[in-house]
Structures are given as C-alpha cells and as structure tokens.
Amino acid sequence: MLKPKNKSSNRDKPAPGFIKRLRARINRGDSWLTYDLANLVPGGKIDDELLEELETRLLTADVGVEATEEIMAGLRKSLNRNELKDASAVVDALRTAMLEILAPCEAPLQVGTEHRPWTILFVGVNGAGKTTTLGKLASRLKSDGLSTMLAAGDTFRAAAVEQLRVWGERNQVPVVSQGTGADPAAVIFDAMDSAKARNIDVLLADTAGRLQSQTGLMDELKKIVRVIRKSDASAPHEVLLVLDAGIGQNALSQARQFHEAVGVTGLVLTKLDGTAKGGVVLNIARAMKLPIRFIGIGEKAEDLDIFRAADFVDALLGAGSDPS
Numbered sequence: 388m389l390k391p392k393n394k395s396s397n398r399d400k401p402a403p404g405f406i407k408r409l410r411a412r413i414n415r416g417d418s419w420l421t422y423d424l425a426n427l428v429p430g431g432k433i434d435d436e437l438l439e440e441l442e443t444r445l446l447t448a449d450v451g452v453e454a455t456e457e458i459m460a461g462l463r464k465s466l467n468r469n470e471l472k473d474a475s476a477v478v479d480a481l482r483t484a485m486l487e488i489l490a491p492c493e494a495p496l497q498v499g500t501e502h503r504p505w506t507i508l509f510v511g512v513n514g515a516g517k518t519t520t521l522g523k524l525a526s527r528l529k530s531d532g533l534s535t536m537l538a539a540g541d542t543f544r545a546a547a548v549e550q551l552r553v554w555g556e557r558n559q560v561p562v563v564s565q566g567t568g569a570d571p572a573a574v575i576f577d578a579m580d581s582a583k584a585r586n587i588d589v590l591l592a593d594t595a596g597r598l599q600s601q602t603g604l605m606d607e608l609k610k611i612v613r614v615i616r617k618s619d620a621s622a623p624h625e626v627l628l629v630l631d632a633g634i635g636q637n638a639l640s641q642a643r644q645f646h647e648a649v650g651v652t653g654l655v656l657t658k659l660d661g662t663a664k665g666g667v668v669l670n671i672a673r674a675m676k677l678p679i680r681f682i683g684i685g686e687k688a689e690d691l692d693i694f695r696a697a698d699f700v701d702a703l704l705g706a707g708s709d710p711s
Contacts, residue, residue, distance in 0.1 A: 405684075405692045410702040412660040412684050433471040438462055441481070449635045451670030458484040458669075482700055488669050489696035494678035496653060496693075498533060499624065504582035504590035506615065506622040508575075510608060510645055511629040513596030516657035518547055520629050520683060521591050522554030523691040528589050529558050536585070538578035538592040539564035540571040540611065551593055561585075571595065571607070572614035579618040592623070605648045612649050625652050627680060630671070632656045638667050642675050656694070657683040665703055 438459060445455040461484045465471050471480060498505045507524075509517045521537065528535045537555050541547035545567045555562035563578035575592045582590045594611065597604035615622045628651040630638045645651055654677050656668055672679065679694040 405689070406698050406702065408690075409659065409682070409684050409698070410705065413665045413702050433466060433473070433477060435463075435466075437477070438466065441477075445666065448666035449670060450666035451636065451639070451673070454488060454669045454673040457488065457673065461487075478704055482704055485669060485700045485703065486696055488673045489679075489700060491676060492654075492672045492679045493694060493696040494653070494680065496625065496680045498528075498589055502619060502621050502624060504536065504579065504587045505624050506579060506590045506592060506619065507625040507627060508592045508594065508612070508615070508623040508649075509627050509629060510594055510649060510651070511596060512598055512631075512641060515596065515629045515631045516655075516683065517541075517596065517629045518550050518554070518593055519686065520627075520655050520657060520681070520691065521593050522551070522558070523683070523688045524681070525554060525558045525560055525591055526688040527691070528591075529560065533588040534586070535560045535589045535591060536578060536582045536587045537562045538575045538590060540575045540593045541595040542567060542569045542571050542574060543595045547593065547595070572611045575611060576614050576618055579615065579622070583618075605644070608649055626650060627653050627655055628677075629655045629657055632659045632665060632667055632682075635667060636670070639671055639674055642671055642677070646675065646677065651677060653678045653680040655679075655681045655683065655691075660684040660690075665699075668699065 441462070442455060442459050445458060446452070450458070458481070462471070462477070462480050465476075465480050471477050509521050511517050518541065525535050525537060535558070537551055537560060539548045539551045539562060541551075542565065548564050548567070552562050552564070561581075563574065563581055565574050565577075571594060578590055578592065581587075592615075594608065595604070597608065612623065626649055628642060628645050630641060632638065642651065642654065654671065654675075656671075656679065659665055659682055668679070668682075671677075681691050682694050682699070683691045
C-alpha cells in the first residue's frame, strides 16, 4: 500500500476535536441511550424491565431488529449470569456488544501502488452528500501528499459540476468535466486517460444521484463501471457508497442494492450531525459487513474522518473522557 509522502498525515489519530464534535452531534449533549439509566434502576436493580426499555431505545434509534436482537441476547446472558450489577456494568456490556458488531467494519481507505490512477468511484442516492464527500476526500489525499484529479461524472446537474469545480479550486486539483447532459461514462473515461498522462495518483469520480429502485439509472451505473474497465481492467479500485445516516432503515436497502449492482467496497456515512441517534450504522454493519471508510458530521473538510469503531461507540454511549 502507498505510504503517505507527508509522514505527519498518517491519520492514525482523529482530527483535532472530531470525537468531541461527533459525540455532541450524535447525543445532542447527553447520550440518547444511557443518559437517564440511573433513573431507570432505582436501588441499583437490573432486571428484564430495564432491558426491555433498552431494547425499545435501540429499535427507535434505527439500530434494526436483527442487530438489536443480537445486542439484547448478549445483555440477557450477562443478566442471567449475574454480571450486570449496576448501571455502569450495563453500559460496559452495551459497549462490548456494539463493538463486536462494528469492529470488523473498521477498515480505513488504502491507496495501492500497483495502479495509476487509483480510481475511486462515488455512488449513492440524491442528497446523500457524494460531491461534498468527494471534495473532502480530495483535501485529505492532498494533505497526505498524493496528487489527485476529480471527474465530474454527475452530468445531469450543472450545479454538481460547478460544486466539484469549487472543490477543485479550493484544493488546487484539476477537474475533468463536460457539458450538462454529457455521457457520464465518457467523462470518467476521459478523466482516466488524462490522469494517466499526468501520472496522477488518485482519480475521484463523481456520479449522479439515483434511487436504488431506478432500474435504468442503476444500469447506467453498471455501464460506467464497464467503460472504466476499458481504460483499466482493474478499475474502479474502490467503489464508495455514500449514505445519509439520517434516513433510517432505507439506508440498508440502498446499501444492498448498490452493492448488488456495482460491488461496493466501502461505505461513507454522512450527516451524522443531522441525526440524534446514529444507530443505523450498527444495522448496516451487521447486515452488510462492508468496510466503513469514513463518517461525516458537517460540511467542512475537517468534518470527514476515518471510522473508528471504539470512538463511535463511545460517542453513542457518551462514554470515555472528554476529548479535545
């Protein structure tokens, strides 16, 4: 795997303040799951009634039926073994159960050395934040010392092309685009040729938003992949599905159908600042077991960071020390 040219940007640690902002935006100050747990256990009694309340909270937070059942099964076993002595023990058991679901999906994006350009295709529905995420990732890659090019494959919206150009200017990276209504596959194919000629490290290719139920547009996405492979049989080297974390159970349907269509290799969960829950991440992780590359909590470049399972669970539970 390619080592970043800038040794100070290995991204092993979260961006400054990211965890604190994540925690505040998911929990809106207090944990949606455990903030009043002490009030639910008068006298310190942990019983089935408390677990039923926790189960209800998980379900209403979009954790999903299957993931909730898995978490609750572990908690009930702990209760039967008399391991849940107090509220703190319940929180610890919740944390362990959530980490078991999320930890296997913690897999930061890696840019390989064997192909140039390393092509990343962004897919998802309208409004999920694909173009914004692409621009943020361009900023990260540049800070890691990688040369980057952007391909404006969303040719249906003039605003999308303009938005990508703004990100290109902001990051001082080239953008390949054509007129509104141009063939998106041709735009990305041309961008790959241009990136090869300029020895660009990474090509980030945008696509138009499309609902997973729109068969014709999903077929067009498959065509884009086929055309990309005419330029490089190994490409795209990464297919990032950008999901709005605030849309609930529909996010799982999107993940399944986009994965079936184009073989998603990684997920980006955006708009966690727009939801007070964040439980859908657990639902998707359990059902899909796809790598979660990044999570986003806002519009600025620094509001995109690597997904770290332990940090995310601590943000959900409001646990751990207060990070700077």
